[in-house]
Amino acid sequence: MGNSGSKGLSEQDKAILQLKMQRDNLHKAQTRINLVIEKENQVARQLLRNGQKERAKLALRKKRYQESLIKQVFGQMDTLEQLISTIEFKLIEKDVLYGLQEGNKVLGQLNNEMSLDKVDKILDESDEAIRYQEEITDLLGTRMNQADETAVEEELEALERETAKTVILPDVPTVRVGVEDDKEKRNKEKEDKPLQTQKTPVAA
Amino acid sequence: MSSFEFPSIYNFPPFFTKQPNNSVWKSQLQQWTTLVLDYCKHYRIWRLSTTGTPIVEDTTGVPTDSLFTNSKIDRHLKPEVCQEIIASLVDQGRAQWIDKTAQKSILVLWYSISEWSDLLLNWVDSTGQRGVVLTLYEIQHGNLTLSEEFHSIDETTLAQALELLEKKGKVLMMKENKNVVGVKFI
Numbered sequence: 159m160g161n162s163g164s165k166g167l168s169e170q171d172k173a174i175l176q177l178k179m180q181r182d183n184l185h186k187a188q189t190r191i192n193l194v195i196e197k198e199n200q201v202a203r204q205l206l207r208n209g210q211k212e213r214a215k216l217a218l219r220k221k222r223y224q225e226s227l228i229k230q231v232f233g234q235m236d237t238l239e240q241l242i243s244t245i246e247f248k249l250i251e252k253d254v255l256y257g258l259q260e261g262n263k264v265l266g267q268l269n270n271e272m273s274l275d276k277v278d279k280i281l282d283e284s285d286e287a288i289r290y291q292e293e294i295t296d297l298l299g300t301r302m303n304q305a306d307e308t309a310v311e312e313e314l315e316a317l318e319r320e321t322a323k324t325v326i327l328p329d330v331p332t333v334r335v336g337v338e339d340d341k342e343k344r345n346k347e348k349e350d351k352p353l354q355t356q357k358t359p360v361a362a
Numbered sequence: 363m364s365s366f367e368f369p370s371i372y373n374f375p376p377f378f379t380k381q382p383n384n385s386v387w388k389s390q391l392q393q394w395t396t397l398v399l400d401y402c403k404h405y406r407i408w409r410l411s412t413t414g415t416p417i418v419e420d421t422t423g424v425p426t427d428s429l430f431t432n433s434k435i436d437r438h439l440k441p442e443v444c445q446e447i448i449a450s451l452v453d454q455g456r457a458q459w460i461d462k463t464a465q466k467s468i469l470v471l472w473y474s475i476s477e478w479s480d481l482l483l484n485w486v487d488s489t490g491q492r493g494v495v496l497t498l499y500e501i502q503h504g505n506l507t508l509s510e511e512f513h514s515i516d517e518t519t520l521a522q523a524l525e526l527l528e529k530k531g532k533v534l535m536m537k538e539n540k541n542v543v544g545v546k547f548i
Contacts, residue, residue: 166534171495171536175497175536178496179497179499179538179543179544182500186499246494
């Protein structure tokens with residue numbers, strides 16, 4: 159953290175400690191007063207039961223007074239707590255500011271290392287390199303294309319061979335059906351039947 | 363606070379008599395020490411007299427009679443046996459004499475000093491309080507520690523746990539009139 163002092167403890171730390179101790183004292187006072195209020199309440203009840211009205215009244219008056227005290231204690235505690243929180247938060251802000259400063263410094267240094275001329279030059283160089291690379295790709299590309307072309311042809315043939323064996327053939331009879339009249343179709347069907355049963359056993 | 367659930371052996375009359383057989387006594391002693399620790403942990407009794415009565419400022423919810431006496435079965439341990447059990451706790455490092463020469467009462471350590479220091483450190487880390495100044499009172503009685511096991515921890519025990527942390531360089535002590543009143547975890 160940004161705040162340091164002797165043995166890692168700063169003046170602020172000591173001040174906060176003092177404030178917190180005051181708050182603790184109020185906390186203790188509050189517990190004590192609460193106890194007194196409770197006791198006076200009990201006493202008043204007891205006295206009333208014994209028929210000592212005046213003394214019960216006195217006890218209640220004492221209780222009232224303690225209650226007003228505890229309100230003050232609460233108020234003071236609140237003020238102290240606020241002050242402590244504010245100080246602690248300011249310390250954090252201080253650290254944040256310190257961080258920002260350091261960050262700015264580094265950013266400045268980095269910017270100095272990247273002068274515009276340098277960047278221009280590097281960009282130019284990389285432009286050239288890119289163009290060179292593109293030329294190479296083009297050259298290689300045309301050659302590669304020829305090789306690719308033959309490969310594609312071969313692959314196409316292979317595919318054709320493969321499909322001819324299986325999938326497309328069953329379509330053939332339906333095409334013929336559209337063209338020929340019924341008689342011929344029936345005749346043809348006789349011829350086709352053995353063929354069809356061979357190919358699509360399920361349909362037959 | 364819910365009342366402590368005693369183990370069934372607590373209602374077994376011979377449990378309150380020192381058994382003559384040495385190995386039996388050893389296991390009996392072991393059961394007694396465990397019972398004392400569990401009992402004190404349950405009621406958060408930090409100081410216990412050798413007669414088995416808790417030494418507390420605020421008596422709400424804490425039993426005032428000795429745990430070495432079971433009125434239900436009308437049995438109690440003899441004072442010298444109580445003393446022996448307490449001494450055994452001290453030997454095991456589960457308690458410390460408050461006054462070594464008098465040997466009248468102990469600080470009960472159901473967690474060891476080093477375990478307490480770990481608990482403190484975990485709490486500081488999990489609540490993001492490193493670098494924050496804390497008073498000892500705040501650690502003991504603050505609202506932030508209400509649900510922590512070390513809430514209302516005995517002053518001496520807390521001081522020892524903090525000293526251990528100081529040796530490890532985890533905490534800075536803040537003194538006033540030579541008394542440690544606050545700490546800053548780093």
